[in-house]
Every structure is written in C-alpha cells, then in structure tokens.
Amino acid sequence: xxxxxxxxxxxxxxxxxxxxxxxxxxxxxxxxxxxxxxxxxxxxxxxxxxxxxxxxxxxxxxxxxxxxxxxxxxxxxxxxxxxxxxxxxxxxxxxxxxxxxxxxxxxxxxxxxxxxxxxxxxxxxxxxxxxxxxxxxxxxxxxxxxxxxxxxxxxxxxxxxxxxxxxxxxxxxxxxxxxxxxxxxxxxxxxxxxxxxxxxxxxxxxxxxxxxxxxxxxxxxxxxxxxxxxxxxxxxxxxxxxxxxxxxxxxxxxxxxxxxxxxxxxxxxxxxxxxxxxxxxxxxxxxxxxxxxxxxxxxxxxxxxxxxxxxxxxxxxxxx
Ligand code: NAI
Ligand code: MG
Numbered sequence: 001x002x003x004x005x006x007x008x009x010x011x012x013x014x015x016x017x018x019x020x021x022x023x024x025x026x027x028x029x030x031x032x033x034x035x036x037x038x039x040x041x042x043x044x045x046x047x048x049x050x051x052x053x054x055x056x057x058x059x060x061x062x063x064x065x066x067x068x069x070x071x072x073x074x075x076x077x078x079x080x081x082x083x084x085x086x087x088x089x090x091x092x093x094x095x096x097x098x099x100x101x102x103x104x105x106x107x108x109x110x111x112x113x114x115x116x117x118x119x120x121x122x123x124x125x126x127x128x129x130x131x132x133x134x135x136x137x138x139x140x141x142x143x144x145x146x147x148x149x150x151x152x153x154x155x156x157x158x159x160x161x162x163x164x165x166x167x168x169x170x171x172x173x174x175x176x177x178x179x180x181x182x183x184x185x186x187x188x189x190x191x192x193x194x195x196x197x198x199x200x201x202x203x204x205x206x207x208x209x210x211x212x213x214x215x216x217x218x219x220x221x222x223x224x225x226x227x228x229x230x231x232x233x234x235x236x237x238x239x240x241x242x243x244x245x246x247x248x249x250x251x252x253x254x255x256x257x258x259x260x261x262x263x264x265x266x267x268x269x270x271x272x273x274x275x276x277x278x279x280x281x282x283x284x285x286x287x288x289x290x291x292x293x294x295x296x297x298x299x300x301x302x303x304x305x306x307x308x309x310x311x312x313x314x315x316x317x318x319x320x
Contacts, residue, residue, distance in 0.1 A: 002031040002274060005061040009039045011248025012258035013067025019260035019310040020065065020267040023286075026314045027279045029271060034061055039080055040070035040248075050080045055087050059239070064088075065270060066243035067263065070250065081243075082117075085110050090234035090241055091136065092143040093213060094269075097220035097230060102200035104220060105151070107144040108213025110234055112136045115210045132165040132209065134172055141176035143235065144207035153183035157192045157208035157216065169209055193219060217245060226299045228259025231266040233273065240273050242266040256305045259297040261287055264313065286316035 006021075008014035021033075036054055043049040049069075058064060064084070071079045084090070093108040118129035141156075148154035156173040160166040170186060177184040187195070189212045195202055196219055208216065221230040227246040234241040244262025252258060264287055271280040295312045296302025304312070 002063075003061045004031050004033050004270075005058045005064040006033045006035045007038060007064060007066045007069075008035070009067040009069040009248065010041050011068060011070055011250050011253035012246075013039075013069065013248055015067075015253070015256065015258045015306050016244060016260040016263035017065065017067040019306055020263040022310055023264050023283055023313055023317070024267050024271075026317050027271070027283055029276065029279055038069070040072060040077075043077065049077065050083060055084070058084065059088065061239075063239055063270060063273065064241040065267060066241050068244065068246060068248040070248040082115065084241060085234055086117075088236055088239045088241070090236045090239065092140055092233075092235040093217075094143070094147070094233045094235060095213075095217040095220070095230065095245060096232075096265075096269075097217070097224050099224040099229075102196070102203075102220065102223050104196075104200065104203045105147055105205050106213055106217045106220060107140060107147065107205060107207045108217065109136060109140040109207075109209050110213075111210075113210030113212075130163065130165050132169050134168060137169045137172035138176060141173040141207060144173075144205055145176055145180040145182055148177075148182050148184070148205040149180055152204040153185070154205045154207060155192070155203055156184065156186035157189050157206050157212055158186060159189050159212070161188065166209070173207060189216070192216065196220060196223060221245060226259055227262070228297065228299045229261045229265075231262050231264075231269055233266070233269045235273070240270070242270040242273075256307065257298050258306050259299050260306050260310055261291070264310075282317055282320060283313075286313045286320065289316045 008017045038050040069080050091111045093110040095106040097104045112131040114130045116131040120127045158166040158170045160170045221227045230245045232245050244266050268280040268283040290312045297304050297309055
C-alpha cells in the first residue's frame with residue numbers, strides 16, 4: 001500500500017485537502033495517510049514550522065499531498081515548502097494549464113536559479129545569487145523532453161541576452177532536446193509572458209528556470225481563469241509532492257468557498273505518478289463535466305461552496 005504524507009497546512013489548505021481526500025476515496029484509492037501538522041499555525045503555537053524529524057518521517061513516505069502554507073514576510077521564518085523541495089530534491093515542478101484558451105505544461109526548475117538561498121543582505125546593498133548548473137539544467141531538460149516527446153513541442157524560456165547564466169541553461173536544454181530528437185525552439189521570458197496572453201496556442205511544453213517558472217505559471221493560472229483551478233507536481237527521482245499552485249488565501253479562509261479543483265487535480269496527478277491512470281482520468285473527467293455544467297465556486301463567478309462542488313464531482317464519478 002502506498003504511504004502518503006498529508007500536509008493540510010494553513011488557511012484554505014485543510015479545506016481543499018479535505019475535498020481532495022473525499023474524491024480520492026470516491027475513486028476507490030486506498031492508501032495509508034500520515035498527517036503532518038506543519039506550517040505557520042504550528043510556528044505560532046510552538047515556534048517551529050517544521051522539524052528535522054518531520055523531514056525524516058516524510059522521507060519514509062512515498063509522496064506528499066500538500067494543501068498550502070502561509071509564509072509571513074518575517075525574516076526569521078523560512079519557507080517550509082522551499083525546505084521540503086530542497087531536502088527531498090524535488091527538482092521538477094510540473095504545472096499543467098488547461099482551459100478553452102490554453103493547453104500548456106510548464107516545467108519549472110525547482111531547486112536553483114534565484115531561489116538558491118545565497119543571499120548577502122546589507123542596509124545599503126542586498127544581493128541574491130542566481131545559480132545555474134549544468135546538472136540542474138540537464139535534469140530539468142530531461143523531464144521536459146520526456147513530456148514533450150508525448151506532446152507537440154518544447155519551448156525553452158530564458159533571458160540569455162542579459163543574464164549570462166542563462167546561456168548555460170539554454171545551451172544545455174538545446175543539447176538535451178537534440179538528443180531526444182523532439183521539435184523545440186526558445187523564447188525570451190518577457191516575450192513569452194506577452195505571447196501567453198496574446199497567442200497561448202503557440203506554446204505546448206515550456207521549460208524554464210525557477211523564478212521565471214514561478215511567475216509564468218501564475219500568469220498561466222490567470223489565463224485559465226483562477227488560481228484555484230491549477231494543480232502541480234514537484235518531482236524528484238525518489239519522492240514527489242503534489243499541491244495546488246495557490247497559497248493559503250487568508251482573505252477567504254474559513255468561509256468554505258475555496259475552489260478545490262487545484263487540490264483535486266493535484267491528487268489525480270499523484271495517482272498518475274503511482275501509475276493509476278484510469279482512476280486519475282476518472283477524476284479529471286468528473287471535474288471537467290462538473291465545471292462544464294456551470295457548477296462553480298465564487299472565484300469563477302458561481303455560488304457553490306467547497307463541499308457542494310466536491311459533492312457534484314463525486315456524483316459525476318458515480319454516474320460515469
Ligand atoms: P494566494 O494564492 O493564497 O491567494 C491569491 C488570491 O487568489 C486571493 O485573493 C485568494 O483568495 C485567491 N485564491 C487562491 N486560491 C484560491 C482558491 N482555491 N479558491 C478561490 N480563490 C483562491 O496568494 P497570496 O495571497 O499571495 O498568499 C497568501 C499566503 O499563502 C502567503 O502567506 C503566501 O506566502 C502563501 N503561499 C503559499 C503557497 C504554497 O503553500 N504553495 C503558494 C503561494 C502563496
Ligand atoms: Mg508561486
């Protein structure tokens with residue numbers, strides 16, 4: 001039986017994770033769940049957001065299903081998610097964006113770039129080191145090429161004209177794409193940000209560095225229609241973490257109106273990672289049918305609560 005570390009987290013995290021669990025259950029998935037109380041709520045209670053022991057216990061699980069965690073702008077608080085990504089070496093962040101306007105998978109490098117953690121902070125000058133390695137670029141390009149080889153083509157997104165560290169990223173991605181024999185091209189990140197809005201159909205699979213991927217995927221979520229709709233997988237060679245791309249949404253937390261689609265589709269991506277393609281498919285299709293009937297939470301202009309929407313998805317699964 002698969003062992004899943006469950007991290008409901010803060011704000012709307014527990015609300016959307018509870019929907020995802022109900023849907024997994026309805027799909028007939030049976031796994032062992034190990035719940036972790038980590039995040040900002042825990043930090044406020046006992047001064048620790050996550051411990052070394054939590055990380056060790058996570059490594060004892062197959063993967064993590066994650067809601068969202070609040071990261072306050074307090075210099076003493078280190079992002080829990082960034083720590084987990086680093087410790088479990090979850091180097092590939094896969095973000096599918098799908099709607100009537102766009103059908104793209106963003107493959108974001110998740111461990112280096114501008115999120116290297118190498119910061120030199122002074123009152124007059126502050127620096128963050130952007131780290132691009134051949135190994136890091138190679139392994140993210142491999143993931144992107146594997147995905148692109150089953151789709152149409154790959155676009156390498158970079159800023160190599162100004163950031164010379166991106167020359168290494170671009171060159172390495174091109175080498176891997178050549179080796180895979182896939183169709184590929186490249187584009188500067190600012191042009192890509194523009195084109196995603198104007199002609200999203202020109203993109204299929206996009207591979208990019210950490211910060212660019214972070215920003216472009218939120219932009220993509222805007223094109224899809226709501227942050228609440230989008231799911232992601234953080235993959236390493238041994239472990240994986242599945243999470244909606246939104247945060248803890250303190251502005252709506254506790255109201256029972258969060259859109260659970262991102263969390264539900266993240267759970268379906270987890271099933272795909274386990275090789276349970278049919279169950280995953282049944283979840284995605286039930287969500288598609290529910291949305292196409294106009295059953296929607298308020299972020300999409302609907303009137304449903306989180307649990308009413310989840311009921312509707314489960315009804316669709318039973319009917320199929
Ligand atoms: P956010 O994603 O939490 O919210 C942005 C806006 O989108 C808000 O108006 C929110 O109500 C709306 N929204 C987000 N998810 C929604 C959903 N499922 N249904 C309906 N509406 C939804 O981003 P924000 O406000 O910048 O960050 C809030 C907190 O979350 C911060 O502490 C931030 O650090 C943290 N955060 C955590 C992430 C994670 O755990 N992976 C990712 C992004 C932010
Ligand atoms: Mg982000």
